[in-house]
Amino acid sequence: MPPAVEVRELHKRFAIPHRRYSTLKERVLHPFATRTFEELNAVNDVSFSIQPGEFFGIVGRNGSGKSTLLKCLAGIYRTDRGDAIVRGRLSPFIELGVGFNPELTARDNVLINAVMLGLTRKQARERFDEIIAFGELEDFLDLKLKNYSSGMSVRLAFSVAIQVDADVLLIDEVLAVGDAAFQHKCFNEFERLKAAGKTIVFVTHDMNSVERFCDRALLLERGRMVSVDKPGVIARAYNELNFGRVRPDLTAPPPEAVPRDDDGGLGPAEIADAWFEDQHGNRVASALYGQPLTMCADVRFRTPITDPHFAFYLRNEARHIVLAGTSGSLGEPTGAFAAGERVLVRIAVGNWFTSGIYELTPSVIHPDAKTIIDLRDDLARVKIYGGPALGGVVDLPYQVTLERS
Amino acid sequence: MSAVASPIETQQPTLVGNDLRRFWSLTWTLAVTDWKLRFYGSVLGYVWTLARPFLFFGVIYFVFTEIVSVNKAINNYGVCILFSLVLFNFLGEAVGGCVASLVTRESLLRKMRFPRLAIPLSVVLTALFNLGMTLVAVLIFAIASGVYPNPHWLELPLIIGGLVVFSTGLGLLLAALFVRYRDVQPIWEVVSQMLFYASPILYVATTVPAKYADLYLANPIAVLMTETRHAVVDLSAPHPWQIASPAMMLLPLAISLCVLALGVWVFSREAPLIAENL
Numbered sequence: 001m002p003p004a005v006e007v008r009e010l011h012k013r014f015a016i017p018h019r020r021y022s023t024l025k026e027r028v029l030h031p032f033a034t035r036t037f038e039e040l041n042a043v044n045d046v047s048f049s050i051q052p053g054e055f056f057g058i059v060g061r062n063g064s065g066k067s068t069l070l071k072c073l074a075g076i077y078r079t080d081r082g083d084a085i086v087r088g089r090l091s092p093f094i095e096l097g098v099g100f101n102p103e104l105t106a107r108d109n110v111l112i113n114a115v116m117l118g119l120t121r122k123q124a125r126e127r128f129d130e131i132i133a134f135g136e137l138e139d140f141l142d143l144k145l146k147n148y149s150s151g152m153s154v155r156l157a158f159s160v161a162i163q164v165d166a167d168v169l170l171i172d173e174v175l176a177v178g179d180a181a182f183q184h185k186c187f188n189e190f191e192r193l194k195a196a197g198k199t200i201v202f203v204t205h206d207m208n209s210v211e212r213f214c215d216r217a218l219l220l221e222r223g224r225m226v227s228v229d230k231p232g233v234i235a236r237a238y239n240e241l242n243f244g245r246v247r248p249d250l251t252a253p254p255p256e257a258v259p260r261d262d263d264g265g266l267g268p269a270e271i272a273d274a275w276f277e278d279q280h281g282n283r284v285a286s287a288l289y290g291q292p293l294t295m296c297a298d299v300r301f302r303t304p305i306t307d308p309h310f311a312f313y314l315r316n317e318a319r320h321i322v323l324a325g326t327s328g329s330l331g332e333p334t335g336a337f338a339a340g341e342r343v344l345v346r347i348a349v350g351n352w353f354t355s356g357i358y359e360l361t362p363s364v365i366h367p368d369a370k371t372i373i374d375l376r377d378d379l380a381r382v383k384i385y386g387g388p389a390l391g392g393v394v395d396l397p398y399q400v401t402l403e404r405s
Numbered sequence: 406m407s408a409v410a411s412p413i414e415t416q417q418p419t420l421v422g423n424d425l426r427r428f429w430s431l432t433w434t435l436a437v438t439d440w441k442l443r444f445y446g447s448v449l450g451y452v453w454t455l456a457r458p459f460l461f462f463g464v465i466y467f468v469f470t471e472i473v474s475v476n477k478a479i480n481n482y483g484v485c486i487l488f489s490l491v492l493f494n495f496l497g498e499a500v501g502g503c504v505a506s507l508v509t510r511e512s513l514l515r516k517m518r519f520p521r522l523a524i525p526l527s528v529v530l531t532a533l534f535n536l537g538m539t540l541v542a543v544l545i546f547a548i549a550s551g552v553y554p555n556p557h558w559l560e561l562p563l564i565i566g567g568l569v570v571f572s573t574g575l576g577l578l579l580a581a582l583f584v585r586y587r588d589v590q591p592i593w594e595v596v597s598q599m600l601f602y603a604s605p606i607l608y609v610a611t612t613v614p615a616k617y618a619d620l621y622l623a624n625p626i627a628v629l630m631t632e633t634r635h636a637v638v639d640l641s642a643p644h645p646w647q648i649a650s651p652a653m654m655l656l657p658l659a660i661s662l663c664v665l666a667l668g669v670w671v672f673s674r675e676a677p678l679i680a681e682n683l
Contacts, residue, residue, distance in 0.1 A: 014681065025588065071515075071680070074517075074518050075417055075418055075419065075518045076418060076514070076515060076516075076517070076518055076680050077418070077680055077681055078417055078418055078677040078678060079417070090518070092517050092518040092519070093516060093517045093518075094516055094517065095516040095517075098512055098513060098516040098517045099512070099513055099517070101438065101442065103442055103445055104438070104441070104442070104445070108438070108441070112434055112438055115430055115431065115434045116431065116434070116513075116517065116519075118427060120426075120430060121430060121434070
């Protein structure tokens with residue numbers, strides 16, 4: 001079976017003039033002004049294909065070109081190079097409620113919108129009751145649309161949109177509004193469309209809906225394809241792309257770092273480095289909530305010392321100490337260290353932190369447990385993402401049980 | 406769903422689209438919506454479509470038949486003015502509406518695969534609806550002043566057709582240019598004023614000195630209105646080709662067709678890029 005959507009080496013370039021002449025006067029006054037352009041490759045060499053009946057997600061950060069790609073697919077923008085082939089009837093809209101007029105009643109708007117979506121006027125009238133029933137808006141038929149709440153107009157728009165007889169649907173950010181009950185209804189409707197063999201191309205940056213509906217997804221970054229894969233993989237890649245931006249900060253000294261009292265070898269030990277690791281031992285700048293996380297500190301000894309303590313603080317963005325710990329939890333003394341010896345302190349921690357940035361302050365403490373040998377404030381930082389974010393400082397795992405009597 | 410039978414769509418912005426019925430139904434819907442919106446929220450609603458020209462024409466008619474008496478020699482001068490005025494208003498409304506039409510409807514162009522031509526055409530269509538209604542008011546004035554319908558009135562649809570061709574061409578041209586150059590709007594306002602006085606509306610073509618007649622009737626609007634006066638108001642008034650030399654009549658015809666061709670050419674050249682230039 002040939003793919004429903006086939007995109008081959010698609011390019012879309014926008015020329016952004018450095019100086020835009022929007023009036024004739026300016027054009028006439030500067031006839032020889034060189035028109036220089038900044039070229040923006042909004043969609044750059046993108047190829048993929050979508051099978052009939054597939055629910056395909058296009059994700060990417062703001063400005064990654066996902067909407068431009070959709071507009072190329074929809075025939076709103078002219079492509080510069082490459083092909084975008086759609087087999088089957090394509091729904092003409094990419095956003096809900098296009099052409100809604102706030103001055104008109106819901107009744108008029110439904111009929112107009114239905115015609116714009118490709119129904120004939122007769123079909124529009126025939127399906128009118130069905131549309132209104134789906135949106136549950138029977139009581140507001142003769143209300144002007146400007147008096148509708150945003151949730152209500154989305155309901156109306158969605159109800160009309162699903163009436164469109166198309167084989168391939170293009171949807172840009174659809175589920176942002178609407179109450180929970182209606183969203184549920186929309187989800188069911190998506191399932192129905194999917195079951196009916198419709199191909200759906202869905203642009204969003206809501207990873208939850210990508211994972212929930214899409215069979216496959218495409219990740220775009222700066223107009224280029226990063227990958228096409230299963231939604232779970234893409235969602236993770238997207239999060240890494242988003243939060244991976246913290247990474248460069250790691251190489252620079254953290255802004256709040258206290259200048260270390262570099263006592264020129266007077267102290268018996270120093271902390272050379274600290275970082276976070278994932279379960280594979282790779283240094284990471286970000287970590288998914290729930291994934292194993294290890295805090296590491298590289299300590300070098302200058303003079304022999306016996307049984308020093310290693311300690312750490314982990315602070316969140318609000319500068320609260322979320323976690324504090326020491327090597328005392330080893331349950332035994334740390335032992336003797338010779339001059340020039342190195343030790344790698346690893347602290348594996350259950351990663352139940354709520355989303356945000358965390359900074360690690362490692363320290364080495366004298367065996368008397370009173371004097372600090374070395375302490376480096378905020379030496380390492382990590383971004384935690386993907387947590388439940390219900391408002392807790394930490395999101396410890398918990399179990400809910402309901403016992404009915 | 407048979408893959409063989411389903412159409413393969415090449416995804417480029419379209420002027421008309423591949424479905425003429427859909428194109429027409431979109432154009433029609435846009436025009437009707439615009440027309441409806443015009444009177445939305447007014448108490449008298451559609452009555453205004455008739456009442457407004459009626460009141461307005463009452464003033465014009467009175468002023469030009471009772472107060473300004475320069476043209477007593479012209480038969481049914483008032484009715485003549487009304488017809489010319491209504492036709493010119495159509496042109497002004499159609500072209501003036503077209504100018505900003507693409508920009509005001511940008512959401513349709515940017516969020517939807519929308520045949521580009523439907524937008525300016527719907528503006529012309531709305532203007533045509535309005536013309537139809539105002540002509541009813543004019544008819545009442547005409548009959549009241551003793552100008553009765555006769556077979557020559559059948560020329561009127563042809564005259565209006567000519568006007569539609571000219572204003573569509575002009576509208577397409579200006580609509581496409583306006584996307585790039587916003588000063589098309591003030592330019593058109595000045596030009597339409599010039600056209601108003603360069604056309605036989607407040608006066609008649611026979612009063613134009615003979616030495617200017619050829620030049621004067623190069624204006625397609627002047628030709629159409631002179632013919633309107635002959636066919637509709639006063640059969641004793643001359644045809645345009647009796648005022649200027651008949652061969653010169655090719656000039657306004659050529660101008661109209663050139664404007665239409667130029668409009669269509671510029672519009673179709675700009676159409677694929679409209680969504681990104683808005």
